[in-house]
Amino acid sequence: MSEARGPEKKTPMREVLAQAAFQLFLERGFERTTVDDIVARAGVGRRSFFRYFPSKEDVVFPDHERCLAEMTEFLAAVDDGDPVGAVCDAARIVLRMYAADPEFSVQRYRLTREVPGLRTYELSVVRRYEQTLAGHLRGRFGADGDGELRAEVIAASVVAAHNNGLRLWLRSGGAGDPEAAVDHALDLVRDVWERPAEPSPALEKQLDGQLEKPVPAGGITAGSGDNEVIVMVAAKGTPMWRVVQQIEAAVGES
């Protein structure tokens, strides 16, 4: 409430504005709080608000810009042969930002849920994360048609999985650790999309054993002495899921 303590560092105006704004949003709601209300409580001029936040919505997401930069930096630095894993890890950066201040995150979540303007704003933020991830994948997959397609679909999957886990945590009130839910969600995506560059010897050994098995009825013939190829036979009209199922059945039996 009071300021001007003397020799102490005064908190930066950006912070003051964000706190004042958030207080008011919780008291009266977002839409019934005007920018004039905010600057009045913060004790600064109206013009200053828009110097620090390009729009009224921005004050609700004060740290996404920094987080996005962090993600970009992270992706520029990683150089493994596992792009899908990399973008999953990049998504976890966002999660950590939320987890760093559970109370704020949960209140913001509730606020965002019931204010359409904030929801669409959040969409544009999420979109930027998604495009950052897609850009990285595109760089790894190549820019040819399917590379771009795969990059965008995987990025969308990762974002959706991350958000699902995150929302679970937010809905629970921010209790406990959000990592577990997000890890599980990302694992699902990873398992579906990931193709590691280096097959692990252990898995290979596992596969060797499995591929020795005889073919199930007319579907697939697998194996050979050194397990170099698999042969699949199917009727021409066979639906794709059936093909996949059969290969799974023959290869992955355990």
Place this chain on the structure above:
Amino acid sequence: MSEARGPEKKTPMREVLAQAAFQLFLERGFERTTVDDIVARAGVGRRSFFRYFPSKEDVVFPDHERCLAEMTEFLAAVDDGDPVGAVCDAARIVLRMYAADPEFSVQRYRLTREVPGLRTYELSVVRRYEQTLAGHLRGRFGADGDGELRAEVIAASVVAAHNNGLRLWLRSGGAGDPEAAVDHALDLVRDVWERPAEPSPALEKQLDGQLEKPVPAGGITAGSGDNEVIVMVAAKGTPMWRVVQQIEAAVGES
């Protein structure tokens, strides 16, 4: 340019407004066209504009509301055992709406690309499609944790794939048929996510880890005398998507 022909049906005001608005957007750009400009050209009162379009952005996407209703109706009607296929088909409804008026769609695409406000508005529209699809999948998968997760991730994948194909067509200027690109994109998603009767996550995980090497040249041999069967040969480490892609390439041509 002229109106009031006499006994003829006068075009509905909504249409008049949309056309006047779009003309002006193409002439001066979206942001430098005011609502007053629009109503002036349309020859109606300013208040009437907001009766037909809740916001200036809405006039750019005049048919999405109807399309969304159509999608909802479609999903409520389908009752097959293939939810992923159903949402893919639902996505195609949107595609058809775009394809129904290529010129308009392409111009709108170019407009949307360079006006941030329209981009975020479009995001909110896309989000509604996505949630509609996710809702349908949730109903089929069950509301338990993983059902919801899978529903949201698959919906996001489908939307991303659809939009990738659609954008390809839009960038090309709307020439030819967008169906092919979108079909291909949706097939990718379908093949990855579609689960026959009994999904076995454990097996899939194994499979994903095991089938990882790129396929060597000449991976597939297709056909036979009467086209009754296909024979697929691939290296042991071939990733599943690659298998699917090659079978498609050999079997599915239009």
Place this chain on the structure above:
DNA sequence: TCTGTAAAGGTACCCAGTGCCAAAATTCTC
């Protein structure tokens, strides 16, 4: 022709966001 209802127009207003310039605070320089 009268009347009731729905569509359209009009006016005044709120508020987010911007441009411009003046005032203050801070830093630099001597």
Place this chain on the structure above:
DNA sequence: GAGAATTTTGGCACTGGGTACCTTTACAGA
């Protein structure tokens, strides 16, 4: 420490989207 230079902040004034409220017009059926 005074004063200049620079950066930060404040104070208008204005544009333009969006809304509330009310009047006017068009159209329906009797």
